[in-house]
Amino acid sequence: MKKKLRAGVFSFTACYGCQLQIIKMEELTEVLKAIDFTDFELVSDKKEEGPLDVAFVEGGISRENQIPALQKIRARSDFLVAIGACACDAGIPGIKSFMNEAEAERIVYGEDFRKNLRSISPRPIDKYVKVDYYMNGCPIERFEFHKVVKELAIGRKPKEKRHAVCLECKIKENKCLLDYGMPCMGPVTNGGCFALCPSNNAACEGCRGPVQDANLPAFVALLAEKGVDKKRAKQMLQRFGGRTALFESFVEKMRD
Amino acid sequence: MEKTIRVNRLSKIEGHANLAVTVEGKEVKDVKMEVFEAAQYYEAMVRDKPFHEIPITVGRICGFCSQAHHNTALAAIEEALGYEPTRQTKLLRELLQIGQMLTSHALHLYFLALPDYLGFDNAIQMASKYPKHVQQALELKHAATELVVAVGAREIHSINAMVGGFSSVPTKSKIGVLSNKLKQSKQAALETVKLFGSLKTPDLQSPPRYACLSSQGEYAIMGGMIESSECKIPYEAGKCITVHKDQYRKQVQEYLKPYSTSKFASFAGATYFVGALARVNNNFVQLSEDAKKAALETSTKFPSSCMFANNLAQAIELIHFHDRAIEILGELSKTMKQEPVAHLTPKAGKGIGITEAPRGILIHEYELAADGRVEAANIVTPTAQNLRHLEESVREYVPWLLHLPDEQISLELEKLVRAYDPCFSCSTHFLKLKLNRIR
Known part of the structure; x- marks a missing residue:
């Protein structure tokens, strides 16, 4: 042993x-x-x-x-x-x-x-x-x-798996909450939770932080379509992952 | 002569703090609870955020009491918006609060408090010698966790309990499974009362004012009037203090001490205790029959002003909350359905939520602007209310211990501190004991 x-x-x-x-x-x-x-x-x-x-x-x-x-x-x-x-x-x-x-x-x-x-x-x-x-x-x-x-x-170095929450919603065949007008952060957030919040009809709040290569400009544009203004979009990005390099550099460049 | 004893980082409590005791001869000169948990800024951070996000944000104040903060914020915000939740929503929220009580009490009793009494450093070591106790602990913990996950969708920081209702609910068949599981784990709760009733504790008398929520016909946890212990004692009725939640600011005063990042609070100008012992003391008659029966079979008489009895009171509540959860599940098993979450229109207003968290009275107050954003918030936590009482109990206890070696004094004081089940992530982390002996 x-x-x-x-x-x-x-x-x-x-x-x-x-x-x-x-x-x-x-x-x-x-x-x-x-x-x-x-x-x-x-x-x-x-x-x-x-x-x-x-x-x-x-x-x-x-x-x-x-x-x-x-x-x-x-x-x-x-x-x-x-x-x-x-x-x-x-x-x-x-x-x-x-x-x-x-x-x-x-x-x-x-x-x-x-x-x-x-x-x-x-x-x-x-x-x-x-x-x-x-x-x-x-x-x-x-x-x-x-x-x-x-x-x-067993002497292995674990490594994180990186994919967006959306992938897990697709696997679970969840309806897309964004299609229902809910400001869901799934597209820009790390999965690994098996899309727990969307699976309970609650918008992803981004608690697992930004997924690598997240398309932030497209995400903010999508939120705008759902009636989420820039000030609120900023708040959403600054709720859990605001001090990660990805979100921080993006939000700095966001104009109100 | 001055002497200092240190227990670096007192453990098995939630948070970081020192206990500093200065003694001159046999006289206790000073007792300070120096909480040095990093300060929390929730009351500022929620400002300017939309109301719907607040309950789940403030649940993050404390992993031990997340559902309690969540529920209390829901109540406050719905009041501010003039919304009365459905009966099903109220019952589901009560189940979450009960799940919180069961988890928190079971963890505190078996993982944090019991090792002291059985002579172990921790619960993990206890497992080989006392497998039965550890089995009971696990059974209680699993049943409570299953309840919280089924209702709130996650063990900690539930996600579906929203302003206006639940976005997902357990199925009727799940309700049946939960009910059976709790009927089994209730046996472990009954054994827990026997176990904690049999532990030898010192007969230390602490300051006598206990406060909790009280309400007609129920063991209040989801609302009610704040009542002091005197209200339940006929010959003390003249000193009875009852406070409606909307008036809490008049009687519950928060104040700061330079040595602590946790706030302190007083009730009607006096030191008081909130938590399981206050509830069992003040609302004993409203406990479930089995809880009362089990309590009466112990040698402790309630009301008790011995703080060590707070552990036993938590154990008694384990039985009561099992019974209450089974009762609620019985009703829901017939009526449970997915109700739509009410879409509430933002408006300016003010709301105050008050509940019994595992550690006692918890108050949340929010002022909303016309567009539904939070303008101001105030949160009063149980630990802040108990800190002064804790200091005074330590002051009472130290003279009993002075003949002992310093190491033993530390251990005994730690036991007393743990009996309070303090939580410093909530009240703002604990413990390093500093004993200054001036001879």
Whole structure:
């Protein structure tokens, strides 16, 4: 029997939903045959320092002291997996980075308290460290976590599969929500969720981030046909994946 | 002499924070819950966004309580738009809230709290020595997850619960499957009460004010009046405080402390506790018969002002929420159909939603502009309401522990903190204990 993987699970600015997905896995007992969580704050007091075969990092970076903590995790890990929209793309907390941030801080905490926050503009973790695998989603899909662990356990380096949500809707023979006037982000969003939202008659909200080669000008033109103005189109692109290179460079060039 | 004990990154709670305790001789000088979770800016980030996207956005405040935030925002926004949801929609939302309670309580009880009492570092290690307990935990967790997935289409951050109704609903046959599954896992809930009723906990008395939602004829979770514990005790009736949700700002005051990114809150100017213990204390008579019966068979008397009983209260609620879910599923099994999602016209207005999240009273308030975009939002979370109470309980508890070695003190205080089931991603992450001894 091969030695078990030494793994850590870490959290920065996020909702803990992705870690929760790990604990909630029905296959958890099976996963534990291949992996030892030697550093997993949510479930254990004991933390072993030292090298890790794999680190799973949840959450984006929005506080200065998180940067060195993240770099330390990278330095001790062979393979680093960003788990969830916040770590991969900055996610929902990243919305603040498109606002007047001082104003946002004032709205929630008031002027006097701002100095205590030590908030910095939220960004995905790859602004600060190299990421080996992006496990997209808000939250992550449990089967993908399971798959990644299995591949690592047999010594393979897992690789993401990239295709748009639309492909999965086609396979499932879903009706196209855009045809029904719903502002669905499927055409520009990574699949891997089996088109979960459209399959439930809900427009894709883009939580798995931009799919490579997304045709953004065509997408925004399509939205305009459905009555979505540019300001709203921008908001949609800046909801989960606004701080990814693809969406960021496109939105910068968008004229109102 | 000054001495500092540190437990680096206190674990098994949701978030990052320190607990700093300063002691001079036998006197506790100061207790501070220093929450250093990265601040959250939801109340600002929702501004200028269309109402239909808000509930699913704010569900992302917390993975543990996602459905509760989602439901509370739905209620607030529908009120602002003057829409009353159908009975089926209300029942489905209640099922989501119940699914949330079951998942959150089961995880907290078995994964975060129980290892402390059985002498294990974590639930994974516990599995080999206590396979039965771990089996119970898994059964509860699976049943609750199946319920949430069937109704909300995803384990965390449900996707079909929209302003105006559900865009997809479970089939009648699925309803039958869920009902059978819950009838089985209810046995695990009954065993959980026996287990937590048998744990030895210190008889620590905490500040006595408990508040939760109350409503005639039901164990309120989806709405009602905010009521303080005194309302249920005849000889304390004079101190009873009842607050309609629309008046919450008058009685529930949020304030800030320089050492914490989480807000604090007071109720009618005083420290209070919200959560399972408050609900079981105040609304005991409205629990399901089996929940009441199981509670009465334990040695703990409710109302209880011992915070360690919050764990037992969660276990009791596991039974109650099983019964309530089975009841709702019974009704839906006959009537379930796909109703159209109401298309609501934007208009200016203000709405306040209030529910019982797993950790207690949760309030969301939104002001909408005429075009349906959010102009202002305010969110009051249970953990913010409990922080002051937690500090005061720690203050009460420390003198009991001072004869112990520092490591033991840390462990005991951690147990107390965990009994509160705090959640700092929601209230704004925890824990590093700093004990300053001045001798």
